[in-house]
Amino acid sequence: MTEWIKVGRIEDIPPLGARVVETGNGDIAVFRTAEDKIFAVRDKCPHKGGPLSQGIVHGRNVTCPLHNWNIALESGQAVAPDEGCVARYPLKVEDGVIHLSLKG
Amino acid sequence: MKEKLVLIGNGMAGVRTIEELLKLAPDAYDITVFGSEPFGNYNRILLSPVLAREKTIDDIMLNDLQWYNDNNIKLHTGKWVTKIDRAKRVVITEDGSEEPYDRLLLATGSNPFIIPVPGSDLPGVISFRDIHDVDAMLEASTKYKHAVVIGGGLLGLEAANGLRTQGMDVTVVHLLDTLMERQLDKPAAELLQCALKEKGLRFMMEAQTEAILGNERVSGVRFKDGREIPADLVVMAVGIRPNIELAKKSGIHCERGVVVSDTTQTYDPRIYAVGECVQHRGQTYGLVAPLFDMAKVCANHLAQLGYSRYEGSVVSTKLKVTGIDVFSAGDFLGDETTEDIVMKDAARGVYKKVVLKDNKIHGAVMFGDTVDGSWYFQLLRDGTDVSDIREHLMFGQAHLGDSGHGGQNAAVAMSDDMEVCGCNGVCKGDITKAIVDKGLFTLDDVRSHTKASASCGSCTGLVEQILVSTLGGDYSATPQEKPLCKCTDHTHDQVRKAIRAQHLTTIPTAMAYLEWRSPNGCHVCRPALNYYIISTWPAEGQDDPQSRFINERAHANIQKDGTYSVVPRMWGGLTTPNELRAIADVADKFKIPTVKVTGGQRIDLLGVKKEDLPAVWGDLNNAGMVSGHAYGKSLRTVKTCVGQEWCRFGTQDSTSMGVILERLTWGSWMPHKFKMAVSGCPRNCAEATIKDFGVVAVESGWELHVGGNGGVKVRPTDLLCKVTTDEEVIEYCCAFIQIYREEAHYLERTAPWLERVGLSYVKEKIVDDAENRAALQERFLESQRYAQKDPWAERVSKGVEKHEFIPLKHVS
Structure with a gap:
């Protein structure tokens, strides 16, 4: 059974923005796109560990604030030609409430 | 039913067009490609390294068979198209099979020109155009001794050098008395010939071939003056002709090449043509850069976007001839209406000539040291008035040797393990490997794959050199007016003009009006748009926090x-x-x-x-302190010395002036960071002459300096003017900041901006035109009314952007 944790409402995250969920095992970045899609990935760029939650969100990508790597939020993969990938976390949205699972 | 697109010619121009098309409209067509060679698309530019046995055909493959498969493209290799039936809209191949098309793309390339002399069809007489020729040359080099290369142009010299490295005795035969006469002037060509002689090549200049001798196979060459030399292999490299046979036969209008319009369409609007087979506005092209320009335009029309136009390419030749750098662009010979500036240092093997006409660069040719070639080319294409920088012109832009790359300015002399990019730790070997393995052609390609020169940019010249030396005789120069980013075709200036003219005050309205290609831009364009909007409309422009860098x-x-x-x-x-x-x-x-x-x-x-x-x-x-904006594209600091109040040398109160200027200008958003300094005397302890705006006190008043930079590329300021009163310092300071805010591109510091527009221009607007100066000051002060709010206080007491600073949730 997946254990879902309520972390907040969609409106708590600005469109084209992100917020952080702090856990004992490091931060998780929760993103909101312009079309209100929500994605959650580990808040650590595969390049040099930059906090992805602080990056600029565009389309379904985020640009890491440290060295401008682009990460596709859906797959967690770095956009070519960069190579690398970041862990994703399952989530669901019910009545505007975001439920996150920590089993990434 | 999808429309059918047929490409005839599986070379670099045609396949590049398909690649561009797939980016724009991946599912628009069923695509079929016919190629006469038995391979995928390979990088013809890299034939020389194959001849030198440094690379194999697999190494230089750009699109292997898998690529065609992955993109659902039907590829027929080794198959000739013999006819196009335009009425029925089918192409017919040599074996009689037919392939229907809705749109057809001709990219048949060019053929080597074979001089029609007796014996030119003998075995052992070849050209240097494809992998087949290279195989023939390699085979000959293992069996025979004497090679003759007819043609002293780039291709001929590359072939000659390759055969020489394979151990053959090589003679280069040239009709004229200077090598590469289309790219070099006489002094540069002489230097080149000397250098090649030292490498063991022999030359016969002003020699006209009369016949190729031999029975079963070539055995020698005879010239008009009666001389004969032995030859076991003859390479004809006297030029290329657009391959227009098929087009002509099918009734498509051709002159020297297949004639196309600015939309790359032939006279039959269903048929497009790109590449070396094309004649556009009377020009034919043989370098890769223009072919790729055409490919882009053609793809735009095939994807039915229909707004892109090919308007011809200005070509520069930055070549690597067998390990020697040469560069030329424009009219480098000049005439009675032009003037030359020449620098020659034969012992160092350096020669540079710049041809000027009406104070603008009209052409340039360089030998040995070509670092500044791209700078001259940029000035040429931009039509920049160079009177302001004329005295320094020959010494180059001097962006190499500043910081971060150990004073290197010649990529040739560097070993593979030497660091090129000091920011990202990229060595020369990494760059050459990426260029070959990934099939890169442009500076942008290299930047995105290796990160070399992608941070501070000071090693750009070196990276360009490496690109040139790896790609040999070809290289795609960056176009002059670059689009703002990949989301648009508009330039910075066009975007800004539209924001002003159309009264665009939000990012979504600007993107909609300018037909942005991506739904919400990218990390490059959004901060730029945000700046242009808030700087153009200080009262109404909507500042979007999500479009600002963290x-x-x-x-x-x-x-x-x-x-x-x-x-x-x-x-x-x-x-x-x-x-x-x-x-x-x-x-x-x-x-x-x-x-x-x-x-x-x-x-x-x-x-x-x-x-x-x-x-x-x-x-x-x-405690009374506010944000220092040390993080912003905005006014940073005003550095001061202690000045008249304490210093025994001080001539004015520099500290107070610094405080006044900082109180006046803090909080203003700029295209990039902006630093100021005020020194109390010409000893200049505040280092005002490497700031964006520097003030130096003298006994009679203040000197105002602009456009300095103390970072990666040290640039001392230019003197704007001298003033006598404090009020004037304030007025000029505001006016200079405002013209920079209104006219520089986002992320362009004052130093490169000033070099781009010229000091004369800024003087004309600010110093000579008192009315304009006052208007600029007024606009600056108006915008400051909205900008001078301490962002810290807003967040502390008013809770602005609260979500930014607290986690969404804490989970244990």
Whole structure:
């Protein structure tokens, strides 16, 4: 059974923005796109560990604030030609409430 | 039913067009490709390294068979198309099979020109155009001794050098008395010939071939003057002709090439043509850069976007002839209406000539040291008036040898393990490997794959050199007016003009009006759009925090570990015991690990956790301090010396002037960071002559300096003018900042901006035109009414952007 944790409402995250969920095992970045899609990935760029939650969100990508790597939020993969990938976390949205699972 | 697109010619231009098309409209067509060679698409530019046995055909493959498969493209290799039936809209191949098309793309390339002399069809007489020729040359080099290359152009010299490295005795035969006469003037060609002689090549100049001798196979060459030389292999490299046979036979209008319009369409609007087979506005092209330009335009029309136009390419030749750098562009010979500036240092093997006409660069040719070739080419294409920089022109842009790459300015002399890009730690070997393995052609390609020159950019010249030397005789120069980013075709200037003219005050309306290609832009265009909007419409423009880089959103500088640094403003570098006590208390209270004095005369608190930022600011606000904007594309600091008040040399009160200027200008958003300084005498202890706006006091008043930079590329300021009163300093300062705010591109510092527009232009607008100066000042002060709000206080007391600083949730 997946254990879902309520972390907040969609409106708590600005469109084209992100917020952080702090856990004992490091931060998780929760993103909101312009079309209100929500994605959650580990808040650590595969390049040099930059906090992805602080990056600029565009389309379904985020640009890491440290060295401008682009990460596709859906797959967690770095956009070519960069190579690398970041862990994703399952989530669901019910009545505007975001439920996150920590089993990434 | 999808429409059918047929490409005839599986070479670089045609396949590039398909690649561009797939990017724009991946599912628009069923695509079929016919190629006469039995391979996928390979990089013809890299044939020389194959001849030198440094690479194999597999190494230089750009699109292997898998690529065609992956993209559902039907590829027929080794198959000739013999006819196009335009009425029935089918192409017919040599075996009689037919392939229907809705649109057809001709990219049949060019054929080598074979001089029609007796014996030119003998075995052992070849050209140097494809992998088949290279195989023939390699085979000959193992069996035979004497090679003759007819043609002293780039291709001929590359072939000659390749055969020489394979151990053959090589003679280059040239009709004229100078090598590469289309790219080089006489002095440069002579230097080149000397250098090649030292490498063991022999030359016969002004020699006209009369016959190729031999029975079963070539055995020699005879010239008009009666001389004969032995030859076991003859390579004809006298030029290429557009391959228009098929087009002609099918009734498509051809002159020297297949004639196309600005949309790359032939006279039959269903049939497009790109590449070397094309004649556009009377020109034919043989270099890769223009072919790729055409490919882009053609793809735009095939994808039915229909707005792109090919308007011809200005070509520069930056070549690597067998390990020797040469460069030429434009009209490098000149005539009675032009003037030459020449620099020659034969011992160093360096020759440079710049041809000027009406104070603009009309052409240039360089040998040995070509680092500044791309700079001259840029000035040529931009039509920049070079009178302001004429005295320095021959010494180059001097962006190499500044910092970060150990003073290297010749990529040839570097070994593979030497570092080129000091920011990202990229070595020469990494770059050459990426260029070959990934099939890169442009500076942008190299930047995105290797990160070399992608950070501070000071090694750009070196990276370009490596690109040129790896690609040999070809290289795609960056186009002059680049689009703002990949989301649009519009340039910075066009975007800004539209924002003003159309009264666009939000990013979504600007994107909609300018037909942005991506739904919400990218990390490059959104901050630029945001700046243009808020600087153009200070009262109404909507500032979008999500389109700002994190530092400007969090009002602090992000550090490598995700913590932030905090720098309170110290007006003119002055502080008080109370302020220092408050800073010390904050550092203790929040356990801030590092406290550092900055270069801009203030104090940096490093390692602050993001959640602590509002509380840290609150304490600093309580002691009367505000944000120092050390994180912004905005006014940073005004550095001062102690000046007249204390210093025995001081001529004016520089500290007070610094405070006045900082109080006046703080908070203003700029295209890039902006630094000022005020020195109290010409000893210039505040280092005002490497600032964006520097003020130096003299006995009779103030000198105003602009466009300086002390960073990666050290650039001293230019003197704008001398003034006598404090009011004038203020007026000029405001006017200069405002013209920079209104006209520079986003992320362009004052130094490159000033070099782009010229000091004369800025003087004309600010110094000569008092009315304009006053208007600029007024607009600046108006925008300051909206900008001078302490962002820290807004967040501490008014709770602005609260979500930025607290986690969404804490889960244990």
